[in-house]
Amino acid sequence: MTFNALLLDKTDDGLSLEIKSVHEDDLPEGDVLVKVDYSALNFKDGLIMNGLVKLVKQYPHVPGIDFAGVVESSSDDRYKPGDRVVLNGWRVGEIHWGGYAQKARVKADWLVPLPDAISTRQAMAIGTAGYTAMLSVMALEDHGLTPEQDGEVLVTGASGGVGSIACAILARLGYQVAGSTGSESSHNYLTELGVSTIVSRAELEEAPKGPLGGERWIGAIDSVGGSTLHHVLATLKYWSCCASVGLAASNELNTTVLPFLMRGVTLQGIDSATCPYERRVVAWKRLVNELPSDILETMTHEITLSELPSYGKKILKGQTQGRIIVNVNS
Template identity: 45%
Template sequence: MFDAMSMFNAIVVEQENGRSNASLKPVNEASLPAGDVHIRIEWSTLNYKDALAITGKGSIVRHFPMVPGIDLAGVVEHSEHPEWRVGDRVLLNGWGIGERHWGGLAQQARVNGDWLTRMPETLDCRQAMAIGTAGYTAMLSLLTLERHGLTPASGEVLVTGANGGVGSFAITLLAQRGYRVIAATGRPQEAAFLERLGAAEIIDRQSLSEPGKPLAKARWAAAIDSVGSHTLANVCAQIQPDGLVAACGLAQGMDFPASVAPFILRGVSLLGINSVTRPREERERAWARLARDIDAAVLDEISRDIGLSDAIEAADQLLAGQVRGRLVVDVNR
């Protein structure tokens, strides 16, 4: 019989007869996967990828059973890793958690200490998860664009998927740096929200989501795209000469039905953003900028708290496009 003190709550995705099923259930600590750092999780998030894992609508989970959750923040309770001590506040984004290794939608985790990032001193666990992979990916996108020469003087920057987590953060991070931001959304009723984040203009995503011309009128100096498919193809077709596109998502699809015309005739650069396996130095640089640039009031505007018990129902809402911004998960509620 398991000691009740060693039990913790987790969302567990299991497979039966080829179908995935997610449930909130008690799990014994002994079931945690191998790792050299044991973490007491305080907050997690519900991302698009997590929603796919929970609903079984995407090939996210690599083996079963799986605890989803590509983000976590908490406190080290035990460590055999030289970098981490008991009591350290840490966060984790990516590295396959929630896909190949049990993730953050639980009250405990055991992970590889090399995957962890030290929590910036000015952030608490809830704030870090309000930022989460979405804000971290948006910052990686911005840093990449700036490393390739983008400045506010370059011209307007388009953000697709503007109401999503990455899009919301991309808008506020760009606006904070002085860029004029154009937001593409399928929810015009959210225009006021996007303008409060810093969008200067709102356009209908339908103008980008259907098959378009290989090369169209040049409109923007750069773009951050979290949508993919026809949207990304149309974005590239409308970027100004020598412009930049950071591709960081595939909400519309993983295909890329495009032409080489923008890249050859206009010198457009398509920059892929891999947020999953970045080295620690790059992660710390991104999180230091996030801690400095993000206003706490903006986090409250972008995010909404839910309990661990609400996450399964919220996954369907997220996939249906009914969620604005970020869902932050209190794993102890």
């Protein structure tokens, strides 16, 4: 049996990215064969497709770090043909062939059963970005954050995939949300998601005048990193938490210990790739209940496999908004 896949391959001139016919026998080993319905475009996918990170070890390679679809066959008793599943993480789309293909074969432990109330399309509209956003909200809650606290929760990179969904979830739960973006055209979009205060990206890229700035946020979800994360840590209120979920700007952190010693600030890293199964299941169940379908549709744009290469460049330039999902069968 053959199917279509977007293959990343090495050439004499660098890398090629083409839709090609692939045979099932070419798929990597795994317990479960899935007929993929949708994948999504994430920032990491853009980096991989354009050869800007050295995550791919063997070529040809199928990118796409997440997917949702239906089980075709399984050697694991937990899954049977017809079951709907979703996959996030586990280095799929990096060292294991990913979601930009009409079929995928993976280990059963990497999958999560899809809740009945959600379609495979909605699952990828949520995707790794939304799943990571929910894990971030859960981390802030674990640290004691509640909607009753006086103040705003800051979300950086608010118009991106993780940021958009984090804003929508927090607003739905009753928090006052401040969203930081570098795109003026996204202001109305963020307001529709429930953001009450828009903060310019430039403001957060400037370092505070001292090692600590004024106490401003009761919590934060940062998907930018670099100087922005330094600014966020220095302006969090006493005993608050920042969930760090991405390092788009830089993985360097030029800060001091003072936010941690003088204000008891916590920096919580969110690793959605290898999150324990039980927490993954809870996160997906909560996403069904706490992310309204109308809001999800507002932030979603669907593309085809053939459109992926151009969108892979757009996402790196900050020219996309919300969630970009890929219908691999169109």
